[in-house]
Amino acid sequence: MQLARVIGTVVSTIKDESLEGRKFLIVQTLDADLQAKGKPQVALDAAGAGIGELVFWCRGKEASFPFKRDSTPTDCTIVGIVDSDSHVFKFRNP
Amino acid sequence: MLLAKVIGNVVATQKNQRYEGTRVMLCRQITPAGEEMDNTLLALDSVSAGEGDIVLIVQEGWGASTASTGKAGAAIDSAIVGVVDYIDLLPDEKINRVK
Numbered sequence: 679m680q681l682a683r684v685i686g687t688v689v690s691t692i693k694d695e696s697l698e699g700r701k702f703l704i705v706q707t708l709d710a711d712l713q714a715k716g717k718p719q720v721a722l723d724a725a726g727a728g729i730g731e732l733v734f735w736c737r738g739k740e741a742s743f744p745f746k747r748d749s750t751p752t753d754c755t756i757v758g759i760v761d762s763d764s765h766v767f768k769f770r771n772p
Numbered sequence: 773m774l775l776a777k778v779i780g781n782v783v784a785t786q787k788n789q790r791y792e793g794t795r796v797m798l799c800r801q802i803t804p805a806g807e808e809m810d811n812t813l814l815a816l817d818s819v820s821a822g823e824g825d826i827v828l829i830v831q832e833g834w835g836a837s838t839a840s841t842g843k844a845g846a847a848i849d850s851a852i853v854g855v856v857d858y859i860d861l862l863p864d865e866k867i868n869r870v871k
Contacts, residue, residue: 679796679814679850681782710779710798710812724788724847734782734796734814736847740833743847744788757847758787758796766798768780769823 679734679757681708681766684727688720696749703727703756705735712763721754732760775856776801778825782814790837790846797821797852799829804859815850816840828854 686704690697701723709715712732724744727733733756735741741755742748760766780798784791795817801809806826815829818839829850830836836851838844 679816679848681798681812681814709810710800725786734784736849738833738849740837740847740849743833743837743845744790747845755847758784758791760782760784765783766780767782768798769778771824 679736681710681712681732681734681760682706682721682756683708683712683714684729684731684733684756685718687729694751696746696751697722700745700750703729705733705754705756707735708732710766710768712766719754721756722750722752723756725756725759727756727759732763732766734758734760773828773830773853774801775804775859776813776815776827776829777808778821778823778827778852779812788847790841790843790848791816794840799827799852802826804861806859813850815852816848817852819852819855821852821855826856826859827852828856 682705688702776799801811837846840851
């Protein structure tokens with residue numbers, strides 16, 4: 679899983695029918711210091727996330743497991759919302 | 773599997789229901805010689821790993837989900853499945869005891 683910021687939404691009308699009613703969000707992956715890392719990508723939402731929130735997403739085949747797993751085409755799904763930026767705890771001397 | 777150091781954790785109240793009761797740990801990948809790499813990732817804990825521990829992380833859904841929640845089929849792509857006591861490398865790879 680990776681930390682990310684929700685930076686936008688995507689609206690799509692014509693799509694695979696298993697994606698009906700699902701929310702597409704644009705996420706920018708972040709590193710441990712909450713700095714942007716890599717390119718933004720589109721994620722399916724399984725946690726009720728909204729724009730601006732700090733979330734974490736799951737990659738790969740497992741990303742379809744919160745939905746109808748055999749038919750939902752996704753490789754990136756938001757699975758949790760971090761309470762706030764200050765709820766990312768880093769140990770002092772790891 | 774990859775080697776990583778536990779550098780923190782994340783608190784998330786609202787999450788996918790299969791994540792209930794799990795600990796989400798912030799980890800930084802390391803080389804076998806113990807050098808920290810740029811790559812950071814979140815992994816669910818299944819072995820009570822703590823601050824600064826060098827751990828083994830499995831990045832495969834079935835294993836990660838079974839190890840951290842006891843059941844397969846959750847949207848979990850990484851789990852901590854072991855705490856490393858030490859690593860032995862060939863002499864020319866630098867022997868480095870991490871603990």
